[in-house]
Amino acid sequence: MLKRLHFAGPQTSCKICKGPAPLYGVADFNKNCLEREKVFLPLLGEPVYYHQCESCRLIFSTAFDDWSAADFKAHIYNDDYVTVDPEYVEIRPRKLAGMVFNFIKRGTNLKLLDYGGGEGKTAALLREKGIAATSWDPMAAAALPRESAFDVVTCFEVFEHTPQPVVTAEDALRFLKPQGVLLFSTLTAEGMPPRHMDFWYIAPRNGHITIYSKAALKVLFESLGCTVHHFNDNVHMAYRQLPAWLAT
Ligand SMILES: [Zn+2]
Structure with a gap:
């Protein structure tokens, strides 16, 4: 039995900008990202409603607002999670480690924290390449890394999973030095037509419960004193002061 899902009603306010957010659409709990590859789970019969902010265009669900880490x-994030995200274990950490290495090698002796790094595979691969990389996951009960101590905090495939985008962004940013950089991924969705619930990235079974527009990311990070830069639709960075090693 699924824990009861929270329903905010037809109208709520945006989790980022507090703007008016009417209902956007509804998906069965078992809708997953692999449906675009024709991998369908049986419908569970649990509707998950999403709202969209009329102002910053954030698409989000309140269904999981009462869930604890144990509920998630x-x-x-149970033993079946790998069936809807098979790249999670090995393939993605390798791709990410390669991408991060190319980014971080522009500086020297930089300290990196992989925030939300799951089992810590990406950080382990980076250490093999000589990078001072640590992994920490808010879902695991490990010792907290030192705050304001890292040049780079990476945060891959985290933001779409959080029911509290402001809290999560603030939490990740606290580990950065003043001239540190948050390098993060989340697929941004622009110009979404009404009721576009077939969009593959809206996927409750994958824990994709908060889907950003670039405008939503801008409001989110500006409210925390940061500038956002988009490398593409999926990879972004946020910083308070651009460090010298990235400025050139
Ligand atoms: Zn908004």
Whole structure:
């Protein structure tokens, strides 16, 4: 049995800018990202509603607002999670480690924290390449890294999973030095037509419950004193002061 899902009603306010956010659409809990590759799970019969902000265009669900980390572990990040995200274990950490290495090698002796790094595979691969990389996941009960101590915090495939985007962004940013950089991924969605619930990235079974526009990311990070730069639709960085090693 799924833990009861929270329903905010037909109208709520945006989790980032507090703007008016009417209902956008509804998906079965078992809708997953691999449906675009024709991998379908049986429908569960649990509707997950999403709202969209009329102002910053954030698409988000309030369904999981009452869930604890243990609830997420039991129902989403459980033993079956790998069936809806098979690249999670090995392929993605390798791709990410390669991308981060190319980014961080522009500086010297930089300290990196992989925030939300799961089992720590990406950080381990970076250490093999000589990078001072640590992994920390807010879902695991490991010792907290030192705050304001890292040149780079990476945060891959985290923001679409959080029911609290402001809290998560603030939490990741606290580990950065003043001239540190948050390098993060989340697929931004622009110009979404009404009721576009077939969009593959809206996927409750994968824990994709908050889908950003570039405008939503701008409001989110500006509210925390940061500038956002987009490398593409999926990879972005946020910083308070651009460090010298990135400025050239
Ligand atoms: Zn908004």
